[in-house]
Each structure stands twice: as structure tokens, then as C-alpha cells.
Amino acid sequence: MTDTTHGIGGLTFDTKKRALPPELGVALALVLIVAIFEILGRIFMHDSFLFNTRDSVDGLFNMARLKIIILQVSIIGIIAIGVTQVIISGGIDLSSGSVVGATAMIAMSFAQAGTVYGAENTRAVFFTQGWVDLPLAVPLLVGLLCGLVAGGINGLLIAYTRIPPFIATLGMMVAARGIAKWWTRGQPVSFPTESYAALGAGMTPVLIFAGVAILFALALKYTVYGKHTYAIGSSESAARMSGIKVARHKVLVYTIAGVLAALAAIVLSSKNLTAQSGMGVMYELDAIAMAVIGGISLQGGRGSVLGTVLGALIFGVIISGFTFLKLDAYYQEMVKGVIIVGAVVLDQWRQSRHSDRI
Template sequence: MSKTDHGVGGLTYDKSKKGWPNEVNIFAALILIILIFEALGQFLPYMNDQSFLFDTNGRFDTIFNEARLKIIILQVAIIGIISLGVTQVIISGGIDLSSGPLVGAAAMIVMSFAQTELVNGNPNPKAVFGDWAFDLPVIVPVIVGLCFGAFIGAINGSLIAFTRIPPFIATLGMFLICRGIAQWWTKGQPVSFPTESFAALGSGMMPVVWFALLAVLFHLVLRYTLYGKHTYAIGSNEDAARMSGINVKRHKVLVYMIASMLAAFAAIILSSKNLTAQTGMGQFYELFAIAMAVIGGVSLTGGRGSIIGTVLGAMVFGVIQSGFTYIKLDAFYQLMAMGAIIISAVVLDQWRQQRGSSRN
């Protein structure tokens, strides 16, 4: 058999041009970044030969620094939940800038239905509603939050699908609306003191558990269901998807609803973890979620990407964040560096697109 075999329409397939799966490249980049921070710990004079991921002081039962590992995965878990929805939106050819402010608005609304009546034997000083809203079953605030997310997502999707407003503009407008809702809900006052059952949702390592379960679920959904096939088809070529019988408008609404519900669920976990909700929650989360997806190989032009890649992208993002703290980089430098990373991720995506086009 020749090295180049003929395909449909006389096209050829050259096995020598077949590259590694994109997820392998991201995993390799993750290992490289870890090694770089390990080297910086050894060579920077003020680091005193500290190790980034390994337990050099014998404080743990394993060779790894368990505390740092937990910090890394906890840092990315909640934004990672948002990135699972953002991944689906971008694969479908859209973008969602409203997920960060949606977290703040949903957290305020959810926490107001998750409050306990007594705090240290005294009436709840942060009560939003009357007696009827105290000590509700945990399912109530969860359903309220998910319904709010579905409502916001339905508006986003309907504006994009039926009025053909560019996704950037539609979700940017919703960005401001959600931030306004968060500030209006209690006139800027935080909402605190949830019930024990609600607090348990985000306690300990539960954010990581939720992130892992949702990642597995949506990996299977995107890979093995019609929903996933239609999402990729719309992102690859919307006109062809419409001609093939896919209800593109309805599917876009569904994609944005799922993404917003995931952002609302992230708000539930975040407010449960912090035991409070504040109007400023979710700041920059939309950008970080997009960055995780793009670093993970999701194409901003649509039609390409995977949940596995996004999870790996989240881990890369978390390692970089933790690494900056580890080498004692000032907070304002960290923001500058994160901005540069987001720009670099987009440039890398464009380079991948151009390289793919030249191969074809």
C-alpha cells in the first residue's frame, strides 16, 4: 500500500502529516509549565530551593505537595464548570460574555432562598425575605438558581438566533444587565448565613467533584449524542447544518441555556463554598473560562474542540495561577500576565487555523 491513499473525490491522505491529538499537546504543555516553575524554585535566589509540586520537607505522606495540588484544582473547579458551558457555545460558533456577571446575580438570588432563620440563636441579620424563605429544602435554591440561568440563557440564545444580533453584542448587553441585577437585588448588600445543607454543596473538595462529574457528563453528551453532533455541525458550517435538517435556531437557544445554567450552578457552588453572596462575584470569570477553552484547543471560529481539552486547559490555567503565587509575583503583574496569556491563546488558535488550512 502506498504512503498516500486516495479518498473521496480524488483527495489524498498523507499519513506522515498526521499529528498528535491536540489533548496530548496540551498535556505536554502542562508538564512543561510545571517543570519551568520547578526550575524557577531552584534558581531564583529568594526561593531558597523550594519545590513547586513536590514535598521536600516531609510534611505529607506522599512525595507531592498535597496542599498545593488541592489549591490548584480548587482554583479552577468553579470557573471550570463555567468553561464547560462556554466550550459548547464556542464550538457552536458563538461566544458568551455574560457568564461572569451571571455568577454574581445568580449567587445573590440563590443565597436569598438558602438562608437559615437563626444565627447563633439570633434572627438572621442578612435576611432578604420573611419567615417563609428561611430553612427551605436545599433543592429550592438550587432549582431557583438553575431556572434563573435558563432564563438568561434563553434570552441570549433567542436574541442571537431570531434577531441575528452578533453573539458578542447580545451577551455583552446581558453582561451589564446581570451585573445590574446583582447590585439591585439587595441594593448592594451581601447575603449570608445559609443552611447547613446548602453549605455542604460547596464544602471541602466538593467543587472539584462537581466539576469532574459535569466534565464527564458533557464529554459523553458532546461525543455520543445528537446534541453534540448538531453543535459541531452548526459551528463548522451553519448553512450546511440548516440544509441538512438541523433546527439551528432552536439548537442555539438550547446551547446558550445550558451554558447559562452551568454558570448558575457555578454560582451555587461558589456561594455555598464562601457561605455568602456578594455583588462582585464572578469578576473576570467569563474571560478566564474562555481562556481555559481556547488553551484547551477550542477554536474561536467554531466547530472544533473537546471537553477533555478544556479540562486540560483549566489545569494549565490553574498551574499558571498557582505558579505565579509560588514565585511571589505581585498581583498586578499577575493580571498583566493573565491578559498576555489570553491574547497568546487567541493567537495560538489563529495559528492552528492557518496551519490546518495550509495542510488542506
């Protein structure tokens, strides 16, 4: 075993001493932020942030708050999972917010109910009455197809014209927002069928978020797809020389990101019972921020879905915490900005310390 404890040049190597996983740091940050809100709450609000203080309800924790924390980030969280794999592959996707807007409009227009409050739905847009009350599969498939096409175009542009992902997805961001407005000439689409409305009702968005997160956590860790995504983000030339079909893989990565943005759009329009062309504005940046806070390196090659989920939870805690402390939303955004930058600074610092250790 002496061979395994000594490196080249007699350098000793302690196999027990490993670098801590970056997710641990994010988890600690989450705990720290919750603790801060808990303490501030006890001092200023004379109430607990996390724990149940009402006699009328059973249970240790304030379940209502916990539910809201996760519910309010689960829709952007779905986008963030897609964005996570894009960033790991060394790219970026700025189009997801606009894809949400366009998909919500288009999917919703196929999900309109024929009757509203017992009367005929006279405000059904775009399609005549013959096209209302369609089965759930229609808006679902149409919506996901929108994401597939948008993401596919992103991927093809990036992989085959070699333009930077920033530019390709910026173009899609602007164009998809245009489509969202053009689809009904700016008019919102409302009154979905019951089956469509069920997708975003109650805690369903959380279940969908959790399902997507688990699926992609497994895919990134245990499949060839995941391994190649990390490899391309780590060193594209190495990936190419190793025989990975880099262009084809990138198309797949961006297409999946588009489909997940579309899924988020369906859940969002269902939850709000309406679709508007302005939906999803800035979602792409929130999604990127969740990933970055969760330790996904913008240089590519590093990070995990677990990190992004923790990043999303940090987002949720901050929003809930500020509401709980009855602070203005202005402060919320300022603090969010500080946390995003802080997360990247910390990560850089951690990385440089890491590489000095050779």
C-alpha cells in the same frame, strides 16, 4: 487496499500519519509550565513546586498544592464548560459572570439560615423569618432556574432576532449585573443553611467540576446534541441545509451555558458563605480564556471539553506558581494575558499549516 492509500490524482496518503490532536499540545504546554515553575522554585525558593519536600507529610507530590491548583479553577471551570459548547457552536457568551452574580444573590436569599450562632438571624434579607431554613432543593432549583431563564433569553435573542451573540450576551451581562444589585438593593446575603454550605465545602467544587466536565465531554462526543453543535459552528448554512433546526439548537446551547453559570454561582456562594452583587465580575473572560487556551477555536467547530479542562489547569498552575514564587499578582495577570494571546497565535499557526497540506 491500494484504493485506500492513493487519493485523487495519484496523491499518496499515509494513513498512519495523522494530525496530532490539539489537546496534546495543550497538555504539553501544561507540563512545560509546571516544569518552569519547578525549575524556578528549585533555583530561587530552594523548594519544589510539584513534589513533597516536607518530612512530616507522606507522599511523592505536594498534595496540598495540587488540591489548591484545581480547587481555585473549578468554579470558573464549570462556567468554562458551558462557554466551550457556546464557542464550538460559533457563538460567544459574555453574560456568564453577571449571571453568576445575579444567581448567587437570588439563590442565597432562599438559602438563609434561621438561626446564627444560636441567635435568631436578624440580618436575613429580602424575606421574613418565615422564609428561612428552606430545604436545599429550593435555593438549588431557584438558582438553576435563574440560569435557565438568562441563558434562554440569550439563546432566543440570538436565534430569532439574529443579533450577534456578542451583543445579545453583552446586554444580558449588563442587565444581570443590575438584577444582582437590585435584588437586595446592594446588600450582601450571608449565613446560608448547613445543607447549602456543604455544596461548596472542601473539595466538593472539584467533584462538581469533574462531574460536569465528564458529562459534557461525553455529550459533545457521543450525542446528536454534540454533533449538531460542532456542525453549526463549522458551517451554519450547511447545518441548515442538512435539516438541523439551527435556531432551536442555539437556544438549547445558550440555555445550558446559563444553567452551568448558575451552578457555578451556587457553588461559589456556598463556598464563600455569602453572596455579593459584585460576584463573578470578569469570570466570563476567564472562562473564555480557559477555553481558548484549551484550543477551542473562536471561529467555531473545533475544540473539546478535555481541552478546556487542560486550559483551566494551566490557569490554576499559573496562579499557584506565582503565589509559590511569592511574585505579585500584577505579574500574574500580565503573564495570563500573554498566554491567552500566545495560545490563539499558536492555534492559528497550527491551522494554517494544516490547511496547506492538501
